[in-house]
Amino acid sequence: MIQLHNNKPTVPLTRSFSQVTNQKDEPDERNWEEFFSLDKSNLWGDLEREYRCVILAEAGAGKTHEMRTRAKEALAHGKTAFFIRIENIASDFEDEFEVGTEAEFEQWLDSDQEAWFYLDSVDEARLASPKAFEKAIKCFSKRIKPALQRTHIFVSSRPYAWRDSSDRRLLEEKLPYLQPSDNAEQAPSSETELQENTSQDEEALKVYYLNALSTEDIRFFADHRKTESLDQLMDSLVPSNLTSMAERPFDLDVILDKWQSDKKLGQRLEMLQHSVQRQLKEIDTDRAESQPLHLDTALKGVRLIAAAVTLTGEPGIKVPGSQALDGIAASELLGPTWPDQDVRALLERGIFNDVLYGHVRFRHREIRDLLAAEWFHDQLIKGASRRKIEYFFFAEQYGEQVIRPRLRSVLVWLAILDADIRHKATAIAPEIITEGGDPACLPYPERKQILTDIVRRIAADKSTQDVRDNSSIARVALPDLSEITLQLIEQNKENSEVIWFLGRLVWQGQMSLCLPPLKEIAFNPVMDKYARYACVRSVMALGSTQEGDDLWEQLNQLSESLDPHILTEMTEACSWNARSIELLLASIEKLPPHNQYDSGFSGLKISLHNMLDRHSASAASQESEPLFTLISGINRLLEREPHIEKRDCSVSEEYRWLIPMVSHAIKRLISTHSPYALKNECLKTLSQISEVNFWRDIDENKYMKKLKELIPEWHELNDALFWHEIERARMLLEKPVTKHWDADIYRQFDRFGSDRFFDVLKYIDEKKFIDNKLVALSLAYSIFEKSNRPETWLEALQKTVAGSKELDSSLDKLINPVISESVRLRRERYAKEDEERKKENASREQKQKQQYQAWIDNLSSNPEQLEFLPDDPKLLTNNHIWLMCEVDEPNTSIDTETIHNWKNLIPKFGKQVAETYRKTAIRQWRRITPELRSEGGNTTSRTYVFWSTKPDTLIG
Numbered sequence: 001m002i003q004l005h006n007n008k009p010t011v012p013l014t015r016s017f018s019q020v021t022n023q024k025d026e027p028d029e030r031n032w033e034e035f036f037s038l039d040k041s042n043l044w045g046d047l048e049r050e051y052r053c054v055i056l057a058e059a060g061a062g063k064t065h066e067m068r069t070r071a072k073e074a075l076a077h078g079k080t081a082f083f084i085r086i087e088n089i090a091s092d093f094e095d096e097f098e099v100g101t102e103a104e105f106e107q108w109l110d111s112d113q114e115a116w117f118y119l120d121s122v123d124e125a126r127l128a129s130p131k132a133f134e135k136a137i138k139c140f141s142k143r144i145k146p147a148l149q150r151t152h153i154f155v156s157s158r159p160y161a162w163r164d165s166s167d168r169r170l171l172e173e174k175l176p177y178l179q180p181s182d183n184a185e186q187a188p189s190s191e192t193e194l195q196e197n198t199s200q201d202e203e204a205l206k207v208y209y210l211n212a213l214s215t216e217d218i219r220f221f222a223d224h225r226k227t228e229s230l231d232q233l234m235d236s237l238v239p240s241n242l243t244s245m246a247e248r249p250f251d252l253d254v255i256l257d258k259w260q261s262d263k264k265l266g267q268r269l270e271m272l273q274h275s276v277q278r279q280l281k282e283i284d285t286d287r288a289e290s291q292p293l294h295l296d297t298a299l300k301g302v303r304l305i306a307a308a309v310t311l312t313g314e315p316g317i318k319v320p321g322s323q324a325l326d327g328i329a330a331s332e333l334l335g336p337t338w339p340d341q342d343v344r345a346l347l348e349r350g351i352f353n354d355v356l357y358g359h360v361r362f363r364h365r366e367i368r369d370l371l372a373a374e375w376f377h378d379q380l381i382k383g384a385s386r387r388k389i390e391y392f393f394f395a396e397q398y399g400e401q402v403i404r405p406r407l408r409s410v411l412v413w414l415a416i417l418d419a420d421i422r423h424k425a426t427a428i429a430p431e432i433i434t435e436g437g438d439p440a441c442l443p444y445p446e447r448k449q450i451l452t453d454i455v456r457r458i459a460a461d462k463s464t465q466d467v468r469d470n471s472s473i474a475r476v477a478l479p480d481l482s483e484i485t486l487q488l489i490e491q492n493k494e495n496s497e498v499i500w501f502l503g504r505l506v507w508q509g510q511m512s513l514c515l516p517p518l519k520e521i522a523f524n525p526v527m528d529k530y531a532r533y534a535c536v537r538s539v540m541a542l543g544s545t546q547e548g549d550d551l552w553e554q555l556n557q558l559s560e561s562l563d564p565h566i567l568t569e570m571t572e573a574c575s576w577n578a579r580s581i582e583l584l585l586a587s588i589e590k591l592p593p594h595n596q597y598d599s600g601f602s603g604l605k606i607s608l609h610n611m612l613d614r615h616s617a618s619a620a621s622q623e624s625e626p627l628f629t630l631i632s633g634i635n636r637l638l639e640r641e642p643h644i645e646k647r648d649c650s651v652s653e654e655y656r657w658l659i660p661m662v663s664h665a666i667k668r669l670i671s672t673h674s675p676y677a678l679k680n681e682c683l684k685t686l687s688q689i690s691e692v693n694f695w696r697d698i699d700e701n702k703y704m705k706k707l708k709e710l711i712p713e714w715h716e717l718n719d720a721l722f723w724h725e726i727e728r729a730r731m732l733l734e735k736p737v738t739k740h741w742d743a744d745i746y747r748q749f750d751r752f753g754s755d756r757f758f759d760v761l762k763y764i765d766e767k768k769f770i771d772n773k774l775v776a777l778s779l780a781y782s783i784f785e786k787s788n789r790p791e792t793w794l795e796a797l798q799k800t801v802a803g804s805k806e807l808d809s810s811l812d813k814l815i816n817p818v819i820s821e822s823v824r825l826r827r828e829r830y831a832k833e834d835e836e837r838k839k840e841n842a843s844r845e846q847k848q849k850q851q852y853q854a855w856i857d858n859l860s861s862n863p864e865q866l867e868f869l870p871d872d873p874k875l876l877t878n879n880h881i882w883l884m885c886e887v888d889e890p891n892t893s894i895d896t897e898t899i900h901n902w903k904n905l906i907p908k909f910g911k912q913v914a915e916t917y918r919k920t921a922i923r924q925w926r927r928i929t930p931e932l933r934s935e936g937g938n939t940t941s942r943t944y945v946f947w948s949t950k951p952d953t954l955i956g
Contacts, residue, residue, distance in 0.1 A: 011224045013217055013249070015066055016041035017208040020056065041211060044070055048116065048152060050206050051177040054167075055156045057210035058471050059366045059436065060250030063156045066210070067118040070154075071099040080108045080115040086125040086155070087315065089136035093143070098356055114150045122157030122167070124365065127313055127406060134170055141174035149178060159209075160435075168205060177204035212247035221249065225256055233259050242268075244474035244508070250364055268438035269416060272370055276302075279350040279363075293345050301334055301346050303378065306362065306371035308333055310410055311392070315361045319347050322358030365409075366436070373413035380418060394424065401428050412436035422446075430454050434472035448484045451476060455488050459498050473501065477509030486514045493521060496528030503534025512542045519551060525560050533565050540573035548574060552583045562590040564600035568607040576615050581626045584611075585633035594657045601657070608661045615668055627665055628676035634662045635685045649691045659692050663703035670710045670717065677717055683724040686711075690725075690748035704748075712751035715759065722750040726775055738774035738810075740782065752779060754787040764800050764807065774810055777801065781814045855882075860909055863916045869924060876924075883909075883917050 018041060047053050048070070057063035067083060074081035082100035084093065094102035099118075108115050119140070125132040144151055153175055157167075213221065215234075222230055237243045237255075242265060245251040251268075254275040258265060261274065280298040308328050309315055316327035320340040331343050338346075351367065352360040362368035376389055393411050395404050403411065403425065415422040416437045425432050430453035433439045439447060454476075485502060492498035499521055506514045518535040521527055536555075540548045552570050555562065567587045574580040594601055615627060638659075640652040651659075662685055669677040676682065686707070693704055712718050722740075729743035730736065737743060752760060760783060763776035777797075784793045801807035819827075859865070859879065866879055887904050902921070905914035 011221050011249075013213070013221065014043065015062070016043055016211045017047060017055065018042070018211055020207040020209050042208065047154070047206075047208060048074075050204075051152050052171065052175060052205040053152075053154045054162065054171070054205070054207045055154060055210055056159045056162055056207065057156065058212075058248060059158060060248035060364070061210050061212070062249040063210055064120050065249075067120050067154065067156055068099060071116065071118045074116050075099065080104065080113055081118070082115065083118045083120065085315070086119050086121060086136045087127075087132060089119070089140050093139065095357065109144070109147055112150070114152065115147070116152040116154070117144075118154045118156075120156045121161075122155065123161035124315065126161055127310075127409075129313070130405075133167070137170055137174050148175065151175075162207075164207070168207075172205055179204060212244075213249065213252065214247075218246050218252060221252055222256055225253075227256055227259065229259075229263065233265075236265050238510070244471065250366070267441045269370075269441050272367065272438075276351065276367060276371070281349075293342055297342075298346055298349065301338065301343075302349075302351060303371045303375035304333065305330060306368045307375040309362065309368060310372040310407060313406075316359035317347065317352070317361060318359055319355055320344050324358040327359050369409045369436070370413045372410045373417060376410070376414050377417040386420070390421070390424070393421070394428070403428055403432065408432070409436060416441060426450055426453065430457065431472070434475050437475075439475050440478055444480060447476065447478070447481060451481055451484060452488065455492065455498055455502070458501055459492055459495050461497070473504050474508050477505050477511075479510055481505075481509060482511040482513040485509070485511055486517070489514055489517045493517065494527075496531040499527065499531035500534050503531060503538055507534070507538040507541055510542060515539055515543055515547070519547075522551060522566075523554060523558065525558070529563060529565065532563075533569060536566050536569040537573070540569055545575050549579055549583065552580075552587070556583060556586045556590060561592045562587050564591055564598065564604040567591065568600070568604045571604070571607045571611045574611070576611070576626060578626050578629060581630045581633070584630070585637075588634075588637065588655075588658070593654065596657070605657075605661065609664055612661070612664050612668060624669060624672070624674040624676045627669055628674075628679065628681070631662060631665050631669070631676075631685055632681040634658050634665075635681050635688065638662075638685070638688045644692065649694075651688050651692050656692055659689055660703060663689050663707060667703050667706055667710065670707070670714065673714060677714075678720055680724075683721055686721055686749060687725060687728055687746065690746060693748055694745065707749055708751075711749040712753075715756070718750045718752075719759075719763075722747070722752075723772070725750070726772070730771075736771055738771050738778070740775050740779040752783055754783060757783045757787065757793060758796070761796060761800055770806060773804075773807060777807060777810055778814065781811070856909060859913050863910075863913045866913065866916045866920050869920065873924070880917070880920065880924075883913075 044066075047055075055063055055067070071081040071083035080100075082105065083098045084096055084100075085098070088096035090096075094105050097105065119136075122133050125136055129135075141148075155171070218237075219230065219234060222233060227233060233255075237246050242255060245268060246255055254271045255265065257278055258271045258274050261278075265271070266274070276299070277295060280293075280295060280302065305317060305328070309317065312328065314326070314328050316324070318324055318327040318329045320331050320343050330347060331338065331340055334343055347355075347360050351363060353363045354360070362371075376392075380386060380389055393404055393407050393414070395402055401424075411421070411425060412432060412435050415425045415433060416439070422433075422442075426449075430450050433442070433450050434454070439450070442450075485505060489499065489502050489506075492502070499518075502514075503518060503521075505511070506518065515538065518538050522532050522535040522539060524532070536551070539551050543551070548570075552574070555566060555570075567584075570587065571584065574583075596602075612627075634655075637655040638652050639650070640655065642653050643650045644653050644656060666677065666682055666685060666689075669682065689704070689707070711721060725743050725746045726737055726740070729746055732746075733742065757780060760776055760780045764773050764780065767773045767776060780797060780800075784790070784797065787793070797811060801811050866883075868877065870877065883905065886908070887902060902914055902918045905917060
């Protein structure tokens with residue numbers, strides 16, 4: 001859900017997230033997954049089942065709005081939820097909640113319920129002080145420490161502000177979540193033992209990236225805003241180099257504002273300035289007349305406020321009459337020439353959010369940064385000391401000029417507005433221009449020089465990682481830089497880091513001129529794999545179909561195995577035709593052995609499904625033939641040895657990972673009733689899918705369910721598959737098959753309901769082979785029995801088999817089955833064994849009940865034995881552990897949620913046992929200070945769970 005400005009309708013977007021894996025050994029892998037967007041997408045519902053999440057998102061991506069909205073929605077659904085800004089978290093932060101209240105917070109702490117906290121955001125907190133985030137987390141941790149196990153925590157940040165190593169360590173240490181053990185204790189014996197559970201928990205903290213808006217999202221967003229000439233707008237985004245900008249909701253809103261006003265697009269700076277002016281205008285005509293405020297005056301005011309917020313690090317702006325002790329007093333800042341009525345009118349404009357606790361704040365930080373930069377620029381124009389202005393942005397350390405980090409986000413805009421500032425900043429760090437602002441509006445010679453300097457620093461390994469970020473590249477990726485980019489590629493052909501950067505620059509800037517050298521690099525096995533990925537992506541995306549196919553064929557001809565990432569690039573950009581299918585099948589054979597944990601194979605699987613989705617859904621021969629060719633080729637691969645099971649599952653172990661994809665492909669054929677689906681190759685493949693599903697239970701093959709729906713609906717295919725499976729059963733069993741149930745183990749898809757009785761009856765006449773006639777008879781009789789044995793159906797069966805002794809005899813045996821002596825004896829033996837098992841189980845259960853009751857009686861008569869605790873505080877007696885299990889008997893695992901309910905012991909054990917257990921738990925809590933997981937402690941042991949029980953809950 002996105003609502004970016006006041007008086008604009010909410011856009012019901014469904015945002016998705018990609019998990020950023022914690023790969024210490026290969027940090028670039030994360031960049032690869034983010035860049036090509038191949039990771040599995042998650043929705044808010046998935047994230048909110050987690051307990052610790054970090055959400056990374058670019059400026060304007062809508063993370064603050066998403067976090068606040070989710071908190072409000074949680075409240076609306078009866079959950080306990082809070083939204084708070086990290087920079088506002090201090091020792092007493094309860095009155096800083098923007099969603100949720102202090103009373104709700106205190107009530108939750110005293111309960112045993114879960115709560116969802118949305119903390120926004122790391123980058124804003126660090127503007128005030130580098131240590132602000134750490135201090136806030138420590139304070140937050142201290143306040144909610146007793147309830148950590150029932151707290152879902154979400155922290156947002158811009159990617160550049162998130163320090164994966166140190167920040168992850170901070171959250172894991174201060175806000176640990178202890179995964180409860182899945183192993184419940186067994187019923188107690190008569191002896192007392194000392195136990196400790198030492199199961200290992202998985203990593204609780206997950207980092208996710210808020211995905212950019214897709215083309216469909218952009219169109220949906222614009223359509224929801226009643227955008228005129230939508231197709232023309234969409235066509236204008238690419239030539240205007242605004243596609244990446246449109247992928248962020250805030251920037252998209254700016255684009256739409258400009259389009260609605262002028263029916264044309266401009267550069268980013270121009271559009272942001274246009275948006276500021278629109279937000280400073282009062283939309284309500286009556287209020288505009290009662291609170292007139294000239295645009296120039298309003299601009300000067302918001303620029304001054306933005307500069308004050310930036311310089312003080314105080315985001316809150318006090319409205320006139322506010323009794324708040326903190327925040328910037330707008331009336332004092334603007335001075336006596338601004339009456340309170342005008343100050344109030346300014347602070348009510350759409351550029352600020354709604355009043356909360358007597359404060360407003362800028363709705364969007366990037367707007368605030370631009371306004372602050374414009375204020376500094378105005379001071380320079382008015383003759384202010386340049387040295388004093390530059391002091392805020394530059395410093396000298398150890399004889400080196402550096403950029404002050406606090407105002408860096410403002411500097412990227414000021415560098416656009418002032419040439420001298422820009423030259424000084426780029427001399428120190430040319431990549432500063434790519435970190436924000438609008439470098440596209442700079443003169444071509446300067447952009448050319450900046451790009452050259454950035455590449456030089458990458459080659460010398462002096463640039464920051466930020467310049468290699470995809471959003472940074474997009475800001476400088478303009479087609480007019482093609483020639484200099486080509487020169488830089490030629491000069492740095494052997495530098496993988498430079499090619500990784502320039503390859504993406506070529507792709508994002510649509511620089512077709514640069515493709516020839518990238519083709520050569522793509523074939524070079526010596527080059528770093530990421531550089532090759534970027535080269536392949538550029539050639540496939542920007543080259544002609546023939547160029548893409550030629551590249552693909554040459555890569556297939558290399559002696560080395562084919563990297564699945566590279567094949568992913570091919571399949572993502574290729575056309576759907578016979579040639580691409582031929583190349584794909586050849587590539588699959590060149591892949592290394594499948595590894596389900598390899599991100600390359602994960603991305604490839606997604607890409608293959610995307611490729612199939614691009615296939616036009618039509619039964620026409622010219623549309624279905626490539627799909628049939630693909631299925632046939634995969635069928636041949638699935639037949640290769642070694643098989644999963646030598647006899648019963650004759651599907652290739654090496655290529656079984658293709659089963660979900662070929663299931664998808666066949667579903668496409670079946671959904672259009674293509675005649676190709678009836679061919680033997682497709683029937684064989686359906687058999688292979690059925691086998692693997694039976695023997696390996698392919699949970700990830702979501703197409704199985706759809707196939708089970710589609711196949712029975714198409715009677716012709718359903719029946720063809722049935723008879724194919726009968727023949728396969730004969731081959732595998734190596735004996736005659738005359739009953740349909742002999743092949744049931746292989747039949748996963750075909751179905752015959754009551755409506756098919758007379759269709760099956762016809763097969764008895766139509767089939768030439770007597771064994772098939774008998775199969776049809778057995779199937780028809782099964783349908784007859786399941787349909788409550790209609791008398792007319794029995795007459796039809798008898799009439800159909802009349803004249804054939806073999807069929808008539810078979811029907812008679814179905815109606816009056818004869819049980820052989822061996823079968824009778826076997827059934828009697830099974831019945832006797834079953835009866836003996838039941839007696840043994842009953843005896844064992846009775847003994848356990850007696851032991852259990854004896855334990856209860858022993859505790860009830862001697863509750864003082866619970867007062868004993870081992871000298872070693874890390875150990876507990878069996879009595880304590882078993883009582884932990886009793887506290888919440890229906891649960892299969894123990895955690896701090898369940899053992900709060902100590903009063904649950906009273907009905908079974910009596911009040912004295914329950915209270916003694918509670919007192920002992922409090923004693924244990926006071927005498928142990930266990931190590932955290934980060935300190936090497938076992939945080940999932942029974943002792944730890946017993947210790948981490950909230951003491952005030954036990955005292956209740």
